[in-house]
Amino acid sequence: MQPQSGSPLRGSRCRKLAEQQPFMEEQLIDSTLEVIRAALQSGRIQDAIAALTKLHPTDRAEAFSELDDQAQSAILPRLDIPSTADLLEELEDEEAADVAENLSTERLADVLDEMEPDEAADVLGDLPPETAARALAEMDDADEVIPLLSHPDETAGGLMTTWLVTLRPEETAAEAIEKLRSAELEPEGPYYLYVIDDSERLVGVVGLRDLVIAKPQTPVRAFMDPDVKSATTGIDQEDVARLMSRYDLTALPVVDDAGKLLGTITVDDVVDVIEEEATEDIYRFANLHDADLAIDSPISISVRRRLPWLYLSTLTALFASWVISNFEAIFEQVAVLAVFQSVVAGLGGNAGTQSLAIAVRAIALGEITIKDIWRTIVKEAVTGIIQGISVGLIAGIGVYLWRGSPWLGFILGMALIGNMLIAVIVGTVTPLLLKALRQDPALASSALVTAVTDCAGFAIFLGLATLLLPLLTER
Amino acid sequence: MQPQSGSPLRGSRCRKLAEQQPFMEEQLIDSTLEVIRAALQSGRIQDAIAALTKLHPTDRAEAFSELDDQAQSAILPRLDIPSTADLLEELEDEEAADVAENLSTERLADVLDEMEPDEAADVLGDLPPETAARALAEMDDADEVIPLLSHPDETAGGLMTTWLVTLRPEETAAEAIEKLRSAELEPEGPYYLYVIDDSERLVGVVGLRDLVIAKPQTPVRAFMDPDVKSATTGIDQEDVARLMSRYDLTALPVVDDAGKLLGTITVDDVVDVIEEEATEDIYRFANLHDADLAIDSPISISVRRRLPWLYLSTLTALFASWVISNFEAIFEQVAVLAVFQSVVAGLGGNAGTQSLAIAVRAIALGEITIKDIWRTIVKEAVTGIIQGISVGLIAGIGVYLWRGSPWLGFILGMALIGNMLIAVIVGTVTPLLLKALRQDPALASSALVTAVTDCAGFAIFLGLATLLLPLLTER
Structure with missing residues (x-):
């Protein structure tokens, strides 16, 4: 017999988790x-x-x-x-x-x-x-x-176990305890007993504690709770985890479309799901689209799973290069532009990634819904402009002082404002759009956001510089 | 009385989580x-x-x-x-x-x-x-x-609750049930009962299920499990979560340094911790060092919490600009270098962020320890070189075909190999180093990694170009 899952009883000899010794x-x-x-x-x-x-x-x-x-x-x-x-x-x-x-x-x-x-x-x-x-x-x-x-x-169906002890509303507490005792052969301890009707439909739940303190002759109906949350088999494991975490549930019964009880999901499986989804989200942020990849994966697997996304980044990087190449002649006249073009692209990327992280996380934790989308976009746009002005002013003045060219500082500052505005909107809208299209919001990996902010950053900065070229060269 | 936490009984009228309606x-x-x-x-x-x-x-x-x-x-x-x-x-x-x-x-x-x-x-x-x-x-x-x-x-002490039902080894099952019944006034249902000795030291645990099926006159000693994992009060909540998730525990008793039972942590609190820590890790990846920040935070707070990290990024971006400025004269001769310098920096950043995500997650899930550090670094270095050659070859040949200059392709390819090697090592080592210094590994936000890969990327690419300048200009 394996020991009870979900129980602190599983014994190793190591007793107390010593302070400062997490490993x-x-x-x-x-x-x-x-x-x-x-x-x-x-x-x-x-x-x-x-x-x-x-x-x-x-x-x-x-x-x-x-x-x-x-x-x-x-x-x-x-x-x-x-x-x-x-x-x-x-x-x-x-x-x-x-x-x-x-x-x-x-x-x-x-x-x-x-x-x-x-x-x-x-x-x-x-x-x-x-x-x-x-x-x-x-x-x-x-x-x-x-x-x-x-x-x-x-899905919920894939997470559930079919080891259940089911009761009928008319059974007594004593009969229920007897059932539990004879179910002992299956050591996977149920801490909740589910109550079903004649058609095996879920009609209530009994906590072990209520069973223990009930008088032996009381019928189950009297102390069962008829308000029991359940999931249908096809629900995504992420939604199961969100539901169980939201309502602090330690078990969730799974039913078919007719309400027939099929199994139950325990919280330890959900903890695994939450960790898995967190890894997935973090990996997607870093352009790794395979949560199976671990630090001890063999080199061949490691390379094979990272390379596709690096190739994709190569493509977007070369596309950004093409954007720059349209302004190539300007570097021969004002070489200093080559020194600062990456500042605009890089800071846009940073701001966009911040917005992306907030939006992806808000969706994962169920803190935002599609109906909030306009309010959120407007708010982010205002945030982006304020950030752009704050950073643009400092960077613009800094560059003016360093290079002695007020127009260079002005162009850098303006380009930063424009690119930050684009960055926060792209970072916020893309995951919401993906969610609305029933795709994984985290698919909007930072690579996509930085590809946009790179191209936009180079185009705005070098475009402004081209427009104001006489001012830049007159000093 | 509030309903029992950790129970699926808490009732709203919404019964079945309908498929496709997670909200x-x-x-x-x-x-x-x-x-x-x-x-x-x-x-x-x-x-x-x-x-x-x-x-x-x-x-x-x-x-x-x-x-x-x-x-x-x-x-x-x-x-x-x-x-x-x-x-x-x-x-x-x-x-x-x-x-x-x-x-x-x-x-x-x-x-x-x-x-x-x-x-x-x-x-x-x-x-x-x-x-x-x-x-x-x-x-x-x-x-x-x-x-x-x-x-x-x-900490464990901050997470625990003091609502406990404690038993003594010599009490019988019937006495234990009586205790549970009279503790009913405190509705926060314990699903485990802890057993303590004369000095209130934790000596065992009894699952409710074992209690239900025990014969009334059996002493607790006979069916308690003496092998119970516990945490001391000062342990970090992240380690508590890791322990409970690793061993599928639904409750963890908390003791003082002498082993005296003080309280218990339930799995619903741990689920919150896991979600909080995941948000924190994702935010740190995106240079947001405040997990409190949510999508519905007011604009003033939103800006105030994002700006410091954007200012930091401004500093590192300007430092990268300074690296480029050392090569400024070269752009007047070979303007095309300004077109491709960002490819090397950007792809290095991507590769470094991938390594960072894998290392941060491995540390969070307890999959890597300090003793593995050398093996891991060597493995990552080999991965980095293979990636560098793969991406460098493609990008180098692509640029050669596009621009017709074999030496430009060669320089780009070599710079990519060098920068990817640096990137994976920095991405892997920094979080491990922070862990060894007892800091949060995720503090090594991608900003730090990209700052290094930016500077290294520009320096290697433009440095190589300066060395091979005659070859670049002869065509």
């Missing part, structure tokens, strides 16, 4: 790895397994994945079914699939039976179709997993 | 606001209050804060104590303090007694010291709140 578990894993490697070298495989299983399942999976292939293949066949199930639940998706492929069909089926249905479905989804079909055929609890296979990973 | 609660709030405004205009204050209290507390607070001052002052004195407590718990910190200041001392004390101690402590911390002192003097449960006031908001 304590790393040390524990490292020292355990040393013990395991030493044991394996002297052929004491049981000692290695004992050291590994002493760790918390989370740490155990991390330690296991740091072992080399040879060590993994030595340990894997000797792990018991529950520990193997723990391992598959805690490993990253790809690694879990690798491990699963190395098990015999029979063993894999036993392990999948032991796993939470939603985790088992995830592993099955990552396996080659024939392997998955063979394992499903051997499984005892295939019926718990099969309905989950049809839901995309990133 | 349903916005519509509910808007229609309720219309009802409230109409009721207030015709003097039916009770109707306004009835409409408001029909909403879920979260939505209620949002609706309340959208009302104008006049409407708020009409409603506030007529709200009952529990609803006012709900309101203060759900409003943003500053708004909650505003509302609290508009209550009489007596009323405020009653409301604070009704609130979760950690929320009450937060409100008291935001009030003027005299107001807070007067309210504390009037409170019945001041002793629950006072110990919390000494902990900084962003």
Whole structure:
């Protein structure tokens, strides 16, 4: 049996998170790895397994994945079914699939039976179709997993587990407790019990605490809460996370379109979603469109996933160069323009990225809706003009003092005002527009915003300079 | 009584989150606001209050804060104590303090007694010291709140609540249930009961489910789990969130240095922390160093909080201009260099920001430690060179074909390789260095990285061009 998820009971021996030692578990894993490697070298495989299983399942999976292939293949066949199930639940998706492929069909089926249905479905989804079909055929609890296979990973249906204890309104508290007791074989502890009617439609929820303090003969109907929030299977995981976080929910039941109860989503899955989405947003800001990419990814993957966006940036950069090339002759007359053109482009990019971050985050946290769009744009435009004047004045005066040319300072200042106005509007409008088109707002990566602010910055600055060329050359 | 936090029971009438309607609660709030405004205009204050209290507390607070001052002052004195407590718990910190200041001392004390101690402590911390002192003097449960006031908001001590049901190892399951029943007056439902010894030190935890299914005469010792993870008061909230997310905990007990149980942190607070930290990281990426800034902040605040970082960027941009100015004479001879200098700087900035995002996120999620630093730097350096060659080749050949000058293409390509190498190393090392110095890794905002890649990019490109000037001008 794996320990209860969502419970602080899962035990490793490390007790108190010592102050100033946030990376304590790393040390524990490292020292355990040393013990395991030493044991394996002297052929004491049981000692290695004992050291590994002493760790918390989370740490155990991390330690296991740091072992080399040879060590993994030595340990894997000797792990018991529950520990193997723990391992598959805690490993990253790809690694879990690798491990699963190395098990015999029979063993894999036993392990999948032991796993939470939603985790088992995830592993099955990552396996080659024939392997998955063979394992499903051997499984005892295939019926718990099969309905989950049809839901995309990133929806409410893909997040939910089907392990539920359901009650009927007419049952008594004593009967409910008896049900809970006999459901003990499934250790994934429900902290809420859902109440369904004759058509299996969700009609209420009972908290364990209410059950404990209810008199034994009270019917469930009397202490259930009929106002229960639920999600339909197709809802995006981001909206599930937003809903659960907004209303401080620790569990969310999932129903089909007719209101029939299908499963439940627990808060620990949602915490993972929130972290995943935050990584995704930050990555998109940095022109990385793959949240799977981690610092320990192999170089080949790392390069392959970063390069496409660098190529795109190369294209936009060359386009900005083309904008400049239209003014090329001016540099032969006023070389100093080449010195300052990047100031206008760069500061526009900064201001645009600020607006973009605020808008992307406001959308992610549900703080802004499409109806606010005009008010927001006007507000940002005013902000952009004020910022442009503030920065333009300082930079313009600074450059005038440095280079002694008042007109150069004037052109720089004016170009900054214009480009900042464009920057904040592009930074704000693009993600809102993407949201309205039902696209990911963070797709408006800063690359797009800086491409616009680069081109606009060069065009405004060099255009103004061309217009005022006689004034610039007369000094 | 406010409803149980962390429970899906909190009821609004909105039942099923309809597919494709993630903003349903916005519509509910808007229609309720219309009802409230109409009721207030015709003097039916009770109707306004009835409409408001029909909403879920979260939505209620949002609706309340959208009302104008006049409407708020009409409603506030007529709200009952529990609803006012709900309101203060759900409003943003500053708004909650505003509302609290508009209550009489007596009323405020009653409301604070009704609130979760950690929320009450937060409100008291935001009030003027005299107001807070007067309210504390009037409170019945001041002793629950006072110990919390000494902990900084962003630590485990600042996050914890002191509402706990504690058991002793020798008590029976039946006695434990009786304790839980009599604790009913405090509606903030504990889902875990903590077990303490004679010195009030934490020795175990009991899940409600284990309690429900235990035989009445079994002592707590027999079914408690002695392996319970805990945090000391001073631990940073980010480390608390990382720990609870890593081990899928829904509650984390907080102890003092001697192991004495002081309170508990629930997962809903941690979800807020994770979202706050994600906003902070994204904002820092965009050179916004204040996570409080939202899309609906007033323009004055918006400008005041963005400008300092734009001024900093102005300084770094002017420094980059100074780098260029050292090569100023070259533009009079080879104007085309002004066209392409920004390509090198810009692409370096992009590559550096990618590395920065990966490193910042790896640190935030605890995926990298200081000991990995050398391996990571070497890996990034290789990645940078491969990227530089890939992008440099394409851009170099492209520019050669466009402008017909092989040496211009060669210089551009070489400068790209050099600058990308610098970019990935700076992007990776800076956050790791900041972490080693116990600073926030995200402080290494992209502004710093782009400042370095700008200066390096201009210097390498124009430096190479100066060295190879005869080759560039001979065509």
